[in-house]
Amino acid sequence: MEETDPRARKSYHHGNLREALAEAALKLVEEKGPLGFTMAEAARLAGVSPAAPYRHFRGREELIEEIARQGFEIFADRLERVVDDPLLSALTAFSMAGQVYIDFARAHPGHYAAMFESGIGLAGDPGLARASDRAMAVLVRLAERLMAHLPAARRPPARMVANHVWALSHGVVELFARGAPGSRAPYSAEEMLESGTGIYLRGLGIVPQ
Structure with a gap:
C-alpha cells in the first residue's frame, strides 16, 4: 500500500x-x-x-506559471504599498523598492524560484504577463516620481531606470541575499543595494553628487 x-x-x-x-x-x-x-x-x-x-x-509548466503569477502579484502588492505611502519622499520610496525585492526573495523563496529560476516564459500565459507588467509598472511610477523635478530634456527614460534598478536588485539578491556566493562578504545585501543604487542615480544626475 x-x-x-x-x-x-x-x-x-x-x-x-x-x-x-x-x-x-x-x-x-x-x-x-x-x-x-x-x-x-x-x-x-x-x-x-x-x-x-x-x-x-496541462502539465508542470502551467503549475509553475501559476506559482510565478502569484509571486508577481505579491511583489506588486508590496511595491504599491511603498509607492502609495504619502509619508515617503520620492527618493526614499524609490530606494525602498530594492529593499522590497530583497525582502520578497527571502520571505517567498518558492515564488521567487518559480518566477526567475524555472525557465518559464511570460508570453504563453496572459495572466502571468499581466502580473509581471503590473510589478514593472509600479517601478516605472516610482522612477517617474523620482525624476519629476528634472527638466524633460534631462530625464532618462523611466522604464530604463526601472529596468536597471530591477536588474541591480536581482543581482544583489542572487549574489548576496540567498546564501552564496557573496554571503561571506563584509557588507550586507542591503548595503550593497543602497550603495549601488546611489551610485547609479548620481551618475545619471537624478540626485545630487
Missing part, C-alpha cells in the same frame, strides 16, 4: 482544487526547486489522485 505523504492536505473544498495544487507545488518548489518535482508528487501532496491536476493544468 502506498504511504500517505505526511505533508498532504487532509481534504480540499469543492472548487478549490486549483489552489490546493498550487499550494502543494509551492512547497515542492521550496524543497526541490522548480524542476525537481513531478505532477504526481504535487497531486499526492494535495491529497488527490494523480489524474486530478490535469483538470486545471
